[in-house]
Amino acid sequence: MTERKRGTPGSGVGAAAHLALPASQPTPVEGCAACGALAIQRKAAAEQGDLSAVTDANVRLRNHRSHSGSLP
Numbered sequence: 001m002t003e004r005k006r007g008t009p010g011s012g013v014g015a016a017a018h019l020a021l022p023a024s025q026p027t028p029v030e031g032c033a034a035c036g037a038l039a040i041q042r043k044a045a046a047e048q049g050d051l052s053a054v055t056d057a058n059v060r061l062r063n064h065r066s067h068s069g070s071l072p
Helices: 033-048 051-063
Strands: none
Touching: 033 051
């Protein structure tokens, strides 16, 4: 039986993870109240140095798709 070394790529244990950040921050849709509120939250979090809250706001902006109900 062939013995696999622990921690080698492809062994499932200690295999390297390749993660990347999104290319840029999502742009809020003009006239959408929900997008505007998220953009304000993101800006405040960035000013406070709370990168976790900035990321949360970015995720919510990317996932926010229903602009029709919040446009004037």
